[in-house]
Amino acid sequence: xxxxxxxxxxxxxxxxxxxxxxxxxxxxxxxxxxxxxxxxxxxxxxxxxxxxxxxxxxxxxxxxxxxxxxxxxxxxxxxxxxxxxxxxxxxxxxxxxxxxxxxxxxxxxxxxxxxxx
Amino acid sequence: xxxxxxxxxxxxxxxxxxxxxxxxxxxxxxxxxxxxxxxxxxxxxxxxxxxxxxxxxxxxxxxxxxxxxxxxxxxxxxxxxxxxxxxxxxxxxxxxxxxxxxxxxxxxxxxxxxxxx
DNA sequence: AAAGCATGACGTAAATATACGACATAGTTT
DNA sequence: AAACTATGTCGTATATTTACGTCATGCTTT
Numbered sequence: 001x002x003x004x005x006x007x008x009x010x011x012x013x014x015x016x017x018x019x020x021x022x023x024x025x026x027x028x029x030x031x032x033x034x035x036x037x038x039x040x041x042x043x044x045x046x047x048x049x050x051x052x053x054x055x056x057x058x059x060x061x062x063x064x065x066x067x068x069x070x071x072x073x074x075x076x077x078x079x080x081x082x083x084x085x086x087x088x089x090x091x092x093x094x095x096x097x098x099x100x101x102x103x104x105x106x107x108x109x110x111x112x113x114x115x116x117x
Numbered sequence: 118x119x120x121x122x123x124x125x126x127x128x129x130x131x132x133x134x135x136x137x138x139x140x141x142x143x144x145x146x147x148x149x150x151x152x153x154x155x156x157x158x159x160x161x162x163x164x165x166x167x168x169x170x171x172x173x174x175x176x177x178x179x180x181x182x183x184x185x186x187x188x189x190x191x192x193x194x195x196x197x198x199x200x201x202x203x204x205x206x207x208x209x210x211x212x213x214x215x216x217x218x219x220x221x222x223x224x225x226x227x228x229x230x231x232x233x234x
Numbered sequence: 235a236a237a238g239c240a241t242g243a244c245g246t247a248a249a250t251a252t253a254c255g256a257c258a259t260a261g262t263t264t
Numbered sequence: 265a266a267a268c269t270a271t272g273t274c275g276t277a278t279a280t281t282t283a284c285g286t287c288a289t290g291c292t293t294t
Contacts, residue, residue: 007210008168009143021141025252026126033130033215036222044270049124056253058272063251077261077270084227092216098150099209100205105153108199142282161240173283175242180281194240194291 016098017090019091022067027052027060032083035070043075133215136208139184144169149200152187158199161191171201 009017023029027050034049035041047057061081069088072081093095126134139148144167151166152158164174178198181187185204190197 009147011145013146013177016146019137020137020146022137024134024138024141026130027252029130029134029137029215032125032219036218039225040170041221041225052252053254054270055255059252059254062272074261074271079271080225081292083219083222085220087222088216092220095216096210098146099205099212101153102149102200103202103205103209105200105202106156108156108158108197110140142284169282170284171241172243172285176282176284179242191241191291196241 012094016094018067019069019094020062022069025060027057028064031057031060031064032069035081035083041071041073041080043078043080046081129211133211135184136186136211137171139181139186141161142177144174148174148177149186152198154178158188158190158197160195160197163198 013099023032031046034046044054046061047054050057052060060081061070061072065072065081068084069091071084072079074080140149147167148163151163161171163178164171167174169177177187178187182189182198183199186208187198188201190199
């Protein structure tokens with residue numbers, strides 16, 4: 001991301017980082033949770049629920065949409081957002097696999113700081 | 118994080134965002150995977166494996182350490198890093214719960230863009 | 235003690251992220 | 265058509281991130 005030497009990293013690593021970045025702000029985490037809670041996709045109500053200005057929330061929504069985690073659709077005057085459950089499911093697997101490997105590794109340094117390299 | 122109105126968000130949301138942010142860069146994802154792969158905790162070898170300058174890698178290591186995902190320990194001349202499997206396990210559960218809720222929600226907008234708000 | 239080596243801390247430049255107010259756009263209602 | 269409303273885009277100020285070179289520190293080895 002940003003201006004990293006992206007070419008030098010795995011596609012997988014970049015995708016994981018990409019999604020992680022999308023969730024790297026409490027407001028965006030809150031938005032996803034909010035959309036998950038309410039079945040129906042909300043519009044500007046999201047802005048009302050968050051302690052941020054409407055424009056800022058809109059910006060966060062665009063970021064989530066850019067990554068593909070949510071979808072927006074115009075319904076007359078309002079815009080409805082909802083989770084992209086397909087992508088979320090795929091992302092879930094990626095994170096699951098990632099954490100599985102990470103937690104599987106034995107703690108070499110030990111819980112109490114005993115490194116035995 | 119950053120300069121968000123953190124007080125307005127859940128502790129849970131902030132923690133999740135905090136970890137997500139730590140993983141929001143492919144280099145840091147790579148570091149965690151590298152530490153997971155090699156049982157023994159590595160030191161400056163990490164820098165050699167990544168396509169970044171040694172100082173930049175050190176900076177990424179400090180970030181991961183600040184969040185608590187990894188641990189560093191001085192062993193004479195070198196410094197050994199290893200995963201904090203305890204925290205990783207906890208974080209894993211948080212992400213699992215988060216994605217469980219997110220994927221459980223029915224896609225109201227539909228896979229083919231049919232919003233029925 | 236002196237020379238060497240691995241690391242982190244510091245300083246810095248350039249790119250991003252965050253937050254918002256002011257505008258532009260487009261559908262709704264009167 | 266005119267007034268209204270919900271949204272996104274744009275511009276902007278400030279804070280952070282990223283990447284690196286240089287320097288300081290602290291063991292190690294000679």
